[in-house]
Amino acid sequence: MQQTDFLVIGSGIAGLTYALKVANHFPDKTVTVITKTQADETNTKYAQGGVAGVMDEEKDSFEKHIEDTLIAGDGLCNEKVVEIVVKEGPERINEIIDYGAEFDKDASGEYALGREGGHSEFRILHHKDVTGKEMERALLDKVATCTNIKLINHCFVLDLLTQHHLGYLVTKATPDICCYGVYVLNEYTQKIERILAKITVLATGGCGQAYRATTNPKIATGDGIAMVYRAKGRIENMEFIQFHPTALYEPGVSPSFLITEAVRGDGGILRNKDGEAFMERYDVRRDLAPRDIVARAIDSEMKRNGTEHVYLDCRHMDKEKFIHHFPNIYEKCLSIGIDVMQQMIPVAPAAHYSCGGIKTDEWARTSIQHLYACGECASTGLHGANRLASNSLLEAMVFAHRAFLDSVGKVNAIDFEEKIPSWNEEGTTEPKEMILITQSVKELQQIMSDYVGIVRTDVRLQRATRRLDLLFEETEALYKATRVSPQLFELRNIITVGYLIVKGATFRKESRGLHFNTDHPQKSDLLQNIIL
Template identity: 50%
Template sequence: MKKPADPKPHDFDFAIIGSGLAGLTMALHLADHGRVALFAKDGLVDGSSLYAQGGIAAVLSPEDSFESHVQDTLDAGAGLCRESAVRFVVEHAPQAIRWLIAEGAPFTTHDGRYHLTREGGHSQRRVVHAADATGRAVETTLAAKAAAHPRIHILTDHIAVDLITSAKLGVSGPNRCLGLYALNKTTGTVDAYGARLTALATGGASKAYLYSSNPDTSTGDGISMAWRAGCRTANLEFVQFHPTCLYHPQAKSFLISEAVRGEGGLLLLPDGTRFMPDYDARAELAPRDIVARAIDSEMKRLGLDAVGLDISHKGRAFIVDHFPNIYERCLGFGYDMAQGPIPVVPAAHYTCGGILTDLRGRTDLAALYAIGECAYTGLHGANRLASNSLLECLVLGRAAALDAITGLATSHPPVALPPWDESRVTDADEGVVVSHNWEELRRFMWDYVGIVRTNKRLERALHRVALLNQEIHEYYANFKISNDLIELRNLVQVAELIIRSAQSRTESRGLHYSRDYPEPDRTRPARDTVLTPPHFAQACRLPGDHWP
């Protein structure tokens, strides 16, 4: 169906920045209620959701229960999950799965029922999946729906530069989000897009690290833009390192799904010895933070480049049936999972903290939502339970949409936005500065703010990030912007927030492990690390039942 012409092509009811599972879910729920702009900084399906392998956790079996799923999530979160958030997401999980099925998601079945697998940290089989490529299956299914909808306007190759707020423009009344500036990567122009309501669904920031399982788009864009607009962040020190990424120079940290261990895969040293039972009674099925630290410890103790992950004892037929995509990718790199162990290492995988929101996706700034990995609802606490991430995208994407539909009637109409001003900048003459700073950032974040941290390492990292910030600010002020400069600017900002959050936590908990404070602080209740920007946007105070 041909989409109707727009009288004001840059004014929308809803602007959603990010086209992963959270953004697509929100867009599809909103599309019958207003004009939706969906921004994708590369292709429509190039974000992290596409690469999720394991599945989506939900209570779908009579042997399972909400209480069990809640408890597993709380246990993994190491005392920092907000139970109200956990219960909200868990109890809405079956509804989210039914919606996906109705939209056409091709989940794997067995004997006429949806097949449920088990992953680390789960006490039951509750992970519904599409073979070993769940993210690709659900992302492409919803992307096709969005592309066909006449009221969803998809802007690919558009990277958001910054949010536009009424305070920045001097508009009277309470501060609120008015839309965004976005760079059209095809034309090189920056345009202003007005929206009654705007949502950030930009994913995480794992590309701040040298080794990551994430695509190159995971540069913390939404978190940085929200911070600059006056929104608080929470718990950014909790960066989840996936324990098992394929170790190969050309693999670019190809993820080996949690489900491989869930289905019996064993972690081995070069001599064939298991080591996980020495670290945790749950062995290979322990939560990711425990498994990642154990692998890191053994690699450093023995000077190893990688450890082995072995599921060959299950037989070729089982492996090919359960993990067809992983099996083929490993074969392409010269490793046969059916013949013996494959080499794996930890890599930065998931940003557990993010923009502080309530359970409707609302941020501190009026008319601005944040959903998915860029947001912090309290679901994940100090460590994310496997396969709760896609679930959060679905549940909070729908919750934010329902709130936005209600709020549209009382929202402010788009105002005239000033065009992007490039009158005082020139073409960049030293592009190497951007690439060099990018490499420097990722290296020192890996070395100093990685799986194991110390006060001295964090001090060194903060000193280096301050120097980078100064260079990038000068570069940003004097030269025309590019995709790489925007991403670097955002990554450095998020890196600073991660470091500052880590410095303020004087204990080890979940994904944050400090040699200076190797135990949890038991002298007081567990607390969130909330950072407040200099220009705190107090226009939209979050409800007290979620955040005091």
């Protein structure tokens, strides 16, 4: 059994930002960061486009950024949270610049601000087309200088520790559920250990692996969301899964390579199989409409024409500027035989970002005491029914900071709960066939992609519910009979996430933002969050 003052689960921008702040504030306290693979293998690393912020109030304004966010969120944003993130964001951006993150500048030395779909002004800071990777690098370099931060790789978190593990009945109606730490599987020793913590922060990222086509890395299996749901915490708005409109179309390749929205911000044009620039038929903002609109438009064109992709046309763009801004996209396309200056890029929507998640307040507090959540796993109220491009990295930094501010005043009043029992694996055996897990993952992704994708119907959601029920029963039987493995727990987690997405979509009897149901095509007058 280990003990740590602060336990951070996840090593992306949210988790590392929080860890740095508490480590610097309390040099005499221990901070432990857990990641299930390598420290830099996070959703942050794969964020290409940039981070949005009002960096020049003469050319831009907080009011404009707030309005753009509210419009994209389609009525479900928490306006107070939007104002917090937008107004506190520039300070957080300047902090990560101080940590060493570098953003592109123009010839005059000013930041070269970009514009993406849904934004009314140029306000996106970027580092070529690998912004998240650069921010992750800066944070990891800074973490390496903090002697009281312990970073543990290849350590898989199984479950949150609560009163349930002390023998008490815990339900969603229990008013004082408390988190005492976690059970983890140490992949080096293959032992299940207890890590007790005074404060636990979930920064576990998204759940894109619930779908067959996704831009998310293999690790994005919704672990934090599933753990909180099992611990009887509150989850909200899981039906709002953002499909990025322009993932590179490569059949059989997973994860999908992202073609950042910044390409359209710089002038890229979407065209169908006939070469027609079709976005003007769907929205006056054309290629720079919010992502939910662009993704549905592409889906409509694909179904209308019987194709599996559309095209992104960059042939008219300046070659030198394109290669300077998007070197990885240029090289990736060349590697599969596409010269973007001569040929159009085949693209199709892919699951990209979860706008819902673990319900939090404006200080990143969850419904479980001593447990915070920030980053993509959290539902803060910023995104509402659809995320505005490049608001996610901003949100992660702002709420990591706010979790830090709230938790530092509480940690000294919290004691470790040392009565937590060891993990009980009595009666389990080694798994005999991994195909029981791998095939179930494929089935789950097929169900979610076919029935709970960009366009939904009541019948599709009913079918998904029945099939997920069966998968759940089979997987729980396997879990009770076999020893724990990361693969088995990821399957359990992603089935739970799939269930939450389907349940939220079933309850929402309207079409709003990222949730579009042809049986309920109109918006309801009742603005509500679906809390599970």
